[in-house]
Amino acid sequence: MPVPPELLLPFLAASLLVTVIPGADMALVTRQVLLGGPALARRTVLGNLTGLLVHGAALAAGLSALLVASAAAYTTVKYAGAAYLVWLGVQAIRTAREPAPAGAAPAGPRDAAPAGPGAGGRAGRGAFLQGLVSTVLNPKPALFFLTFLPQFVDPGRGVLPQTLTLTAVHVLVGLVWLTAYAHLVGRARAVLTAPRVKAWLERTTGAVLIALGVRVAFERR
Known part of the structure:
Protein backbone atom coordinates (compact mmCIF):
# COMPACT_ATOMS: atom_id res chain seq x y z
CA MET A 1 0.00 0.00 0.00
CA PRO A 2 1.58 3.36 -1.06
CA VAL A 3 0.08 5.19 1.93
CA PRO A 4 0.44 3.67 5.42
CA PRO A 5 -2.89 3.00 7.21
CA GLU A 6 -2.00 5.33 10.09
CA LEU A 7 -2.00 8.19 7.56
CA LEU A 8 -4.69 6.95 5.17
CA LEU A 9 -7.48 6.58 7.74
CA PRO A 10 -7.13 10.10 9.23
CA PHE A 11 -6.99 11.50 5.68
CA LEU A 12 -10.16 9.61 4.79
CA ALA A 13 -11.98 11.08 7.79
CA ALA A 14 -10.71 14.60 7.11
CA SER A 15 -11.54 14.30 3.41
CA LEU A 16 -15.09 13.32 4.26
CA LEU A 17 -15.51 16.34 6.53
CA VAL A 18 -14.13 18.69 3.87
CA THR A 19 -16.34 17.16 1.17
CA VAL A 20 -19.68 17.40 2.99
CA ILE A 21 -19.26 21.13 3.71
CA PRO A 22 -21.72 22.87 1.35
CA GLY A 23 -20.07 24.71 -1.51
CA ALA A 24 -20.33 25.46 -5.20
CA ASP A 25 -20.32 21.75 -6.10
CA MET A 26 -23.44 21.00 -4.05
CA ALA A 27 -25.17 24.15 -5.28
CA LEU A 28 -24.55 23.12 -8.90
CA VAL A 29 -25.71 19.56 -8.23
CA THR A 30 -28.92 20.89 -6.69
CA ARG A 31 -29.60 23.06 -9.72
CA GLN A 32 -28.94 20.25 -12.20
CA VAL A 33 -31.34 17.94 -10.33
CA LEU A 34 -34.03 20.60 -10.61
CA LEU A 35 -33.33 21.13 -14.32
CA GLY A 36 -32.91 17.57 -15.50
CA GLY A 37 -32.99 15.12 -12.63
CA PRO A 38 -30.23 13.05 -10.99
CA ALA A 39 -28.91 11.81 -14.35
CA LEU A 40 -28.00 15.36 -15.38
CA ALA A 41 -26.60 16.07 -11.91
CA ARG A 42 -24.31 13.06 -12.22
CA ARG A 43 -22.75 14.73 -15.27
CA THR A 44 -21.92 17.75 -13.11
CA VAL A 45 -20.51 15.44 -10.43
CA LEU A 46 -18.23 13.84 -13.03
CA GLY A 47 -17.12 17.32 -14.06
CA ASN A 48 -16.39 18.26 -10.44
CA LEU A 49 -14.37 15.10 -9.87
CA THR A 50 -12.47 15.52 -13.12
CA GLY A 51 -11.55 19.01 -11.93
CA LEU A 52 -10.25 17.52 -8.68
CA LEU A 53 -8.13 15.09 -10.70
CA VAL A 54 -6.70 18.06 -12.60
CA HIS A 55 -5.73 19.73 -9.30
CA GLY A 56 -4.27 16.48 -7.99
CA ALA A 57 -2.23 16.00 -11.15
CA ALA A 58 -1.11 19.64 -10.94
CA LEU A 59 0.08 19.07 -7.39
CA ALA A 60 1.99 15.96 -8.46
CA ALA A 61 3.58 17.97 -11.27
CA GLY A 62 4.41 20.88 -9.00
CA LEU A 63 2.03 23.30 -10.73
CA SER A 64 -0.02 23.94 -7.59
CA ALA A 65 3.10 25.21 -5.82
CA LEU A 66 3.75 27.52 -8.76
CA LEU A 67 0.15 28.77 -8.68
CA VAL A 68 0.35 29.60 -4.98
CA ALA A 69 3.84 31.09 -5.25
CA SER A 70 2.89 33.37 -8.14
CA ALA A 71 0.59 36.15 -6.99
CA ALA A 72 -0.34 37.04 -10.57
CA ALA A 73 -1.24 33.47 -11.52
CA TYR A 74 -3.21 32.94 -8.34
CA THR A 75 -5.11 36.21 -8.77
CA THR A 76 -5.95 35.45 -12.40
CA VAL A 77 -7.34 32.01 -11.59
CA LYS A 78 -9.16 33.35 -8.54
CA TYR A 79 -10.97 36.12 -10.39
CA ALA A 80 -11.79 33.85 -13.35
CA GLY A 81 -13.31 31.29 -10.98
CA ALA A 82 -15.19 33.96 -9.04
CA ALA A 83 -16.60 35.46 -12.24
CA TYR A 84 -17.73 32.03 -13.43
CA LEU A 85 -19.53 31.28 -10.16
CA VAL A 86 -21.25 34.67 -10.26
CA TRP A 87 -22.29 34.06 -13.87
CA LEU A 88 -23.80 30.68 -12.93
CA GLY A 89 -25.63 32.35 -10.05
CA VAL A 90 -27.06 35.03 -12.31
CA GLN A 91 -28.19 32.38 -14.78
CA ALA A 92 -29.98 30.52 -11.99
CA ILE A 93 -31.79 33.67 -10.85
CA ARG A 94 -32.77 34.46 -14.45
CA THR A 95 -34.19 30.95 -14.79
CA ALA A 96 -36.26 31.49 -11.62
CA ARG A 97 -37.84 34.56 -13.20
CA GLU A 98 -39.03 32.69 -16.28
CA PRO A 99 -42.73 31.82 -16.05
CA ALA A 100 -43.57 28.14 -15.80
CA PRO A 101 -45.25 26.65 -18.91
CA ALA A 102 -49.03 26.70 -18.72
CA GLY A 103 -50.41 23.50 -17.22
CA ALA A 104 -46.97 22.22 -16.28
CA ALA A 105 -47.07 19.63 -13.53
CA PRO A 106 -44.35 19.05 -10.94
CA ALA A 107 -41.82 16.51 -12.11
CA GLY A 108 -41.79 13.15 -10.43
CA PRO A 109 -38.95 10.65 -10.05
CA ARG A 110 -39.84 9.04 -13.42
CA ASP A 111 -39.60 12.40 -15.17
CA ALA A 112 -35.89 12.66 -14.46
CA ALA A 113 -33.57 12.74 -17.43
CA PRO A 114 -32.58 9.19 -18.44
CA ALA A 115 -29.16 7.90 -17.55
CA GLY A 116 -28.64 6.56 -21.07
CA PRO A 117 -27.56 8.26 -24.28
CA GLY A 118 -30.10 11.07 -23.87
CA ALA A 119 -28.22 12.31 -20.82
CA GLY A 120 -25.06 12.63 -22.90
CA GLY A 121 -26.40 15.24 -25.32
CA ARG A 122 -25.86 18.96 -25.23
CA ALA A 123 -27.38 19.32 -21.76
CA GLY A 124 -25.17 16.53 -20.41
CA ARG A 125 -22.03 18.05 -21.90
CA GLY A 126 -22.99 21.46 -20.55
CA ALA A 127 -23.56 20.05 -17.07
CA PHE A 128 -20.19 18.26 -17.19
CA LEU A 129 -18.38 21.40 -18.31
CA GLN A 130 -20.02 23.49 -15.59
CA GLY A 131 -18.73 21.09 -12.94
CA LEU A 132 -15.30 20.87 -14.54
CA VAL A 133 -14.76 24.60 -15.12
CA SER A 134 -16.10 25.67 -11.73
CA THR A 135 -13.67 23.27 -10.02
CA VAL A 136 -10.62 23.93 -12.18
CA LEU A 137 -11.01 27.71 -11.90
CA ASN A 138 -11.49 27.54 -8.14
CA PRO A 139 -8.08 28.00 -6.44
CA LYS A 140 -9.37 26.52 -3.20
CA PRO A 141 -8.92 22.89 -4.33
CA ALA A 142 -5.36 23.74 -5.36
CA LEU A 143 -4.71 25.16 -1.89
CA PHE A 144 -6.40 22.13 -0.31
CA PHE A 145 -4.17 19.72 -2.20
CA GLN A 151 0.44 16.37 5.75
CA PHE A 152 -0.55 12.75 5.09
CA VAL A 153 2.42 11.87 2.90
CA ASP A 154 5.27 9.86 4.40
CA PRO A 155 8.51 11.40 3.07
CA GLY A 156 10.24 8.05 3.55
CA ARG A 157 8.08 6.45 0.85
CA GLY A 158 7.47 7.33 -2.76
CA VAL A 159 5.89 10.79 -2.74
CA LEU A 160 4.25 10.54 -6.19
CA PRO A 161 2.39 7.23 -5.56
CA GLN A 162 1.16 8.53 -2.21
CA THR A 163 -0.01 11.81 -3.76
CA LEU A 164 -1.92 9.97 -6.49
CA THR A 165 -3.43 7.54 -3.98
CA LEU A 166 -4.65 10.31 -1.67
CA THR A 167 -6.04 12.21 -4.66
CA ALA A 168 -7.94 9.09 -5.72
CA VAL A 169 -9.30 8.66 -2.19
CA HIS A 170 -10.50 12.26 -2.09
CA VAL A 171 -12.15 11.91 -5.51
CA LEU A 172 -13.83 8.66 -4.43
CA VAL A 173 -15.21 10.35 -1.31
CA GLY A 174 -16.55 13.15 -3.48
CA LEU A 175 -18.12 10.65 -5.89
CA VAL A 176 -19.95 8.81 -3.12
CA TRP A 177 -21.13 11.94 -1.33
CA LEU A 178 -22.24 14.00 -4.33
CA THR A 179 -23.95 11.01 -5.98
CA ALA A 180 -25.83 10.27 -2.77
CA TYR A 181 -26.72 13.95 -2.41
CA ALA A 182 -28.04 14.10 -5.98
CA HIS A 183 -30.12 10.99 -5.31
CA LEU A 184 -31.61 12.48 -2.14
CA VAL A 185 -32.50 15.71 -3.91
CA GLY A 186 -33.92 13.67 -6.78
CA ARG A 187 -36.21 11.76 -4.42
CA ALA A 188 -37.72 15.09 -3.38
CA ARG A 189 -37.81 16.42 -6.95
CA ALA A 190 -41.60 16.17 -7.23
CA VAL A 191 -41.89 18.71 -4.43
CA LEU A 192 -38.85 20.76 -5.36
CA THR A 193 -39.99 21.26 -8.96
CA ALA A 194 -43.37 22.75 -8.04
CA PRO A 195 -43.27 26.18 -9.75
CA ARG A 196 -43.08 28.31 -6.60
CA VAL A 197 -40.69 26.00 -4.78
CA LYS A 198 -38.47 25.62 -7.85
CA ALA A 199 -38.33 29.40 -8.36
CA TRP A 200 -37.40 29.89 -4.69
CA LEU A 201 -34.70 27.21 -4.90
CA GLU A 202 -33.30 28.68 -8.12
CA ARG A 203 -33.07 32.10 -6.47
CA THR A 204 -31.49 30.59 -3.37
CA THR A 205 -29.02 28.53 -5.42
CA GLY A 206 -28.19 31.58 -7.53
CA ALA A 207 -27.62 33.70 -4.43
CA VAL A 208 -25.38 30.99 -2.95
CA LEU A 209 -23.32 30.76 -6.14
CA ILE A 210 -22.95 34.55 -6.32
CA ALA A 211 -21.98 34.69 -2.64
CA LEU A 212 -19.40 31.93 -3.18
CA GLY A 213 -18.04 33.80 -6.19
CA VAL A 214 -17.70 37.01 -4.16
CA ARG A 215 -16.05 35.08 -1.35
CA VAL A 216 -13.54 33.53 -3.74
CA ALA A 217 -12.81 36.96 -5.26
CA PHE A 218 -12.02 38.55 -1.90
CA GLU A 219 -10.35 35.55 -0.29
CA ARG A 220 -6.69 35.94 0.53
CA ARG A 221 -4.12 33.22 0.28
Whole structure:
Protein backbone atom coordinates (compact mmCIF):
# COMPACT_ATOMS: atom_id res chain seq x y z
CA MET A 1 0.00 0.00 0.00
CA PRO A 2 1.58 3.36 -1.06
CA VAL A 3 0.08 5.19 1.93
CA PRO A 4 0.44 3.67 5.42
CA PRO A 5 -2.89 3.00 7.21
CA GLU A 6 -2.00 5.33 10.09
CA LEU A 7 -2.00 8.19 7.56
CA LEU A 8 -4.69 6.95 5.17
CA LEU A 9 -7.48 6.58 7.74
CA PRO A 10 -7.13 10.10 9.23
CA PHE A 11 -6.99 11.50 5.68
CA LEU A 12 -10.16 9.61 4.79
CA ALA A 13 -11.98 11.08 7.79
CA ALA A 14 -10.71 14.60 7.11
CA SER A 15 -11.54 14.30 3.41
CA LEU A 16 -15.09 13.32 4.26
CA LEU A 17 -15.51 16.34 6.53
CA VAL A 18 -14.13 18.69 3.87
CA THR A 19 -16.34 17.16 1.17
CA VAL A 20 -19.68 17.40 2.99
CA ILE A 21 -19.26 21.13 3.71
CA PRO A 22 -21.72 22.87 1.35
CA GLY A 23 -20.07 24.71 -1.51
CA ALA A 24 -20.33 25.46 -5.20
CA ASP A 25 -20.32 21.75 -6.10
CA MET A 26 -23.44 21.00 -4.05
CA ALA A 27 -25.17 24.15 -5.28
CA LEU A 28 -24.55 23.12 -8.90
CA VAL A 29 -25.71 19.56 -8.23
CA THR A 30 -28.92 20.89 -6.69
CA ARG A 31 -29.60 23.06 -9.72
CA GLN A 32 -28.94 20.25 -12.20
CA VAL A 33 -31.34 17.94 -10.33
CA LEU A 34 -34.03 20.60 -10.61
CA LEU A 35 -33.33 21.13 -14.32
CA GLY A 36 -32.91 17.57 -15.50
CA GLY A 37 -32.99 15.12 -12.63
CA PRO A 38 -30.23 13.05 -10.99
CA ALA A 39 -28.91 11.81 -14.35
CA LEU A 40 -28.00 15.36 -15.38
CA ALA A 41 -26.60 16.07 -11.91
CA ARG A 42 -24.31 13.06 -12.22
CA ARG A 43 -22.75 14.73 -15.27
CA THR A 44 -21.92 17.75 -13.11
CA VAL A 45 -20.51 15.44 -10.43
CA LEU A 46 -18.23 13.84 -13.03
CA GLY A 47 -17.12 17.32 -14.06
CA ASN A 48 -16.39 18.26 -10.44
CA LEU A 49 -14.37 15.10 -9.87
CA THR A 50 -12.47 15.52 -13.12
CA GLY A 51 -11.55 19.01 -11.93
CA LEU A 52 -10.25 17.52 -8.68
CA LEU A 53 -8.13 15.09 -10.70
CA VAL A 54 -6.70 18.06 -12.60
CA HIS A 55 -5.73 19.73 -9.30
CA GLY A 56 -4.27 16.48 -7.99
CA ALA A 57 -2.23 16.00 -11.15
CA ALA A 58 -1.11 19.64 -10.94
CA LEU A 59 0.08 19.07 -7.39
CA ALA A 60 1.99 15.96 -8.46
CA ALA A 61 3.58 17.97 -11.27
CA GLY A 62 4.41 20.88 -9.00
CA LEU A 63 2.03 23.30 -10.73
CA SER A 64 -0.02 23.94 -7.59
CA ALA A 65 3.10 25.21 -5.82
CA LEU A 66 3.75 27.52 -8.76
CA LEU A 67 0.15 28.77 -8.68
CA VAL A 68 0.35 29.60 -4.98
CA ALA A 69 3.84 31.09 -5.25
CA SER A 70 2.89 33.37 -8.14
CA ALA A 71 0.59 36.15 -6.99
CA ALA A 72 -0.34 37.04 -10.57
CA ALA A 73 -1.24 33.47 -11.52
CA TYR A 74 -3.21 32.94 -8.34
CA THR A 75 -5.11 36.21 -8.77
CA THR A 76 -5.95 35.45 -12.40
CA VAL A 77 -7.34 32.01 -11.59
CA LYS A 78 -9.16 33.35 -8.54
CA TYR A 79 -10.97 36.12 -10.39
CA ALA A 80 -11.79 33.85 -13.35
CA GLY A 81 -13.31 31.29 -10.98
CA ALA A 82 -15.19 33.96 -9.04
CA ALA A 83 -16.60 35.46 -12.24
CA TYR A 84 -17.73 32.03 -13.43
CA LEU A 85 -19.53 31.28 -10.16
CA VAL A 86 -21.25 34.67 -10.26
CA TRP A 87 -22.29 34.06 -13.87
CA LEU A 88 -23.80 30.68 -12.93
CA GLY A 89 -25.63 32.35 -10.05
CA VAL A 90 -27.06 35.03 -12.31
CA GLN A 91 -28.19 32.38 -14.78
CA ALA A 92 -29.98 30.52 -11.99
CA ILE A 93 -31.79 33.67 -10.85
CA ARG A 94 -32.77 34.46 -14.45
CA THR A 95 -34.19 30.95 -14.79
CA ALA A 96 -36.26 31.49 -11.62
CA ARG A 97 -37.84 34.56 -13.20
CA GLU A 98 -39.03 32.69 -16.28
CA PRO A 99 -42.73 31.82 -16.05
CA ALA A 100 -43.57 28.14 -15.80
CA PRO A 101 -45.25 26.65 -18.91
CA ALA A 102 -49.03 26.70 -18.72
CA GLY A 103 -50.41 23.50 -17.22
CA ALA A 104 -46.97 22.22 -16.28
CA ALA A 105 -47.07 19.63 -13.53
CA PRO A 106 -44.35 19.05 -10.94
CA ALA A 107 -41.82 16.51 -12.11
CA GLY A 108 -41.79 13.15 -10.43
CA PRO A 109 -38.95 10.65 -10.05
CA ARG A 110 -39.84 9.04 -13.42
CA ASP A 111 -39.60 12.40 -15.17
CA ALA A 112 -35.89 12.66 -14.46
CA ALA A 113 -33.57 12.74 -17.43
CA PRO A 114 -32.58 9.19 -18.44
CA ALA A 115 -29.16 7.90 -17.55
CA GLY A 116 -28.64 6.56 -21.07
CA PRO A 117 -27.56 8.26 -24.28
CA GLY A 118 -30.10 11.07 -23.87
CA ALA A 119 -28.22 12.31 -20.82
CA GLY A 120 -25.06 12.63 -22.90
CA GLY A 121 -26.40 15.24 -25.32
CA ARG A 122 -25.86 18.96 -25.23
CA ALA A 123 -27.38 19.32 -21.76
CA GLY A 124 -25.17 16.53 -20.41
CA ARG A 125 -22.03 18.05 -21.90
CA GLY A 126 -22.99 21.46 -20.55
CA ALA A 127 -23.56 20.05 -17.07
CA PHE A 128 -20.19 18.26 -17.19
CA LEU A 129 -18.38 21.40 -18.31
CA GLN A 130 -20.02 23.49 -15.59
CA GLY A 131 -18.73 21.09 -12.94
CA LEU A 132 -15.30 20.87 -14.54
CA VAL A 133 -14.76 24.60 -15.12
CA SER A 134 -16.10 25.67 -11.73
CA THR A 135 -13.67 23.27 -10.02
CA VAL A 136 -10.62 23.93 -12.18
CA LEU A 137 -11.01 27.71 -11.90
CA ASN A 138 -11.49 27.54 -8.14
CA PRO A 139 -8.08 28.00 -6.44
CA LYS A 140 -9.37 26.52 -3.20
CA PRO A 141 -8.92 22.89 -4.33
CA ALA A 142 -5.36 23.74 -5.36
CA LEU A 143 -4.71 25.16 -1.89
CA PHE A 144 -6.40 22.13 -0.31
CA PHE A 145 -4.17 19.72 -2.20
CA LEU A 146 -1.05 21.79 -1.63
CA THR A 147 -1.46 22.53 2.10
CA PHE A 148 -3.61 19.65 3.37
CA LEU A 149 -2.71 16.56 1.38
CA PRO A 150 1.10 16.68 2.01
CA GLN A 151 0.44 16.37 5.75
CA PHE A 152 -0.55 12.75 5.09
CA VAL A 153 2.42 11.87 2.90
CA ASP A 154 5.27 9.86 4.40
CA PRO A 155 8.51 11.40 3.07
CA GLY A 156 10.24 8.05 3.55
CA ARG A 157 8.08 6.45 0.85
CA GLY A 158 7.47 7.33 -2.76
CA VAL A 159 5.89 10.79 -2.74
CA LEU A 160 4.25 10.54 -6.19
CA PRO A 161 2.39 7.23 -5.56
CA GLN A 162 1.16 8.53 -2.21
CA THR A 163 -0.01 11.81 -3.76
CA LEU A 164 -1.92 9.97 -6.49
CA THR A 165 -3.43 7.54 -3.98
CA LEU A 166 -4.65 10.31 -1.67
CA THR A 167 -6.04 12.21 -4.66
CA ALA A 168 -7.94 9.09 -5.72
CA VAL A 169 -9.30 8.66 -2.19
CA HIS A 170 -10.50 12.26 -2.09
CA VAL A 171 -12.15 11.91 -5.51
CA LEU A 172 -13.83 8.66 -4.43
CA VAL A 173 -15.21 10.35 -1.31
CA GLY A 174 -16.55 13.15 -3.48
CA LEU A 175 -18.12 10.65 -5.89
CA VAL A 176 -19.95 8.81 -3.12
CA TRP A 177 -21.13 11.94 -1.33
CA LEU A 178 -22.24 14.00 -4.33
CA THR A 179 -23.95 11.01 -5.98
CA ALA A 180 -25.83 10.27 -2.77
CA TYR A 181 -26.72 13.95 -2.41
CA ALA A 182 -28.04 14.10 -5.98
CA HIS A 183 -30.12 10.99 -5.31
CA LEU A 184 -31.61 12.48 -2.14
CA VAL A 185 -32.50 15.71 -3.91
CA GLY A 186 -33.92 13.67 -6.78
CA ARG A 187 -36.21 11.76 -4.42
CA ALA A 188 -37.72 15.09 -3.38
CA ARG A 189 -37.81 16.42 -6.95
CA ALA A 190 -41.60 16.17 -7.23
CA VAL A 191 -41.89 18.71 -4.43
CA LEU A 192 -38.85 20.76 -5.36
CA THR A 193 -39.99 21.26 -8.96
CA ALA A 194 -43.37 22.75 -8.04
CA PRO A 195 -43.27 26.18 -9.75
CA ARG A 196 -43.08 28.31 -6.60
CA VAL A 197 -40.69 26.00 -4.78
CA LYS A 198 -38.47 25.62 -7.85
CA ALA A 199 -38.33 29.40 -8.36
CA TRP A 200 -37.40 29.89 -4.69
CA LEU A 201 -34.70 27.21 -4.90
CA GLU A 202 -33.30 28.68 -8.12
CA ARG A 203 -33.07 32.10 -6.47
CA THR A 204 -31.49 30.59 -3.37
CA THR A 205 -29.02 28.53 -5.42
CA GLY A 206 -28.19 31.58 -7.53
CA ALA A 207 -27.62 33.70 -4.43
CA VAL A 208 -25.38 30.99 -2.95
CA LEU A 209 -23.32 30.76 -6.14
CA ILE A 210 -22.95 34.55 -6.32
CA ALA A 211 -21.98 34.69 -2.64
CA LEU A 212 -19.40 31.93 -3.18
CA GLY A 213 -18.04 33.80 -6.19
CA VAL A 214 -17.70 37.01 -4.16
CA ARG A 215 -16.05 35.08 -1.35
CA VAL A 216 -13.54 33.53 -3.74
CA ALA A 217 -12.81 36.96 -5.26
CA PHE A 218 -12.02 38.55 -1.90
CA GLU A 219 -10.35 35.55 -0.29
CA ARG A 220 -6.69 35.94 0.53
CA ARG A 221 -4.12 33.22 0.28
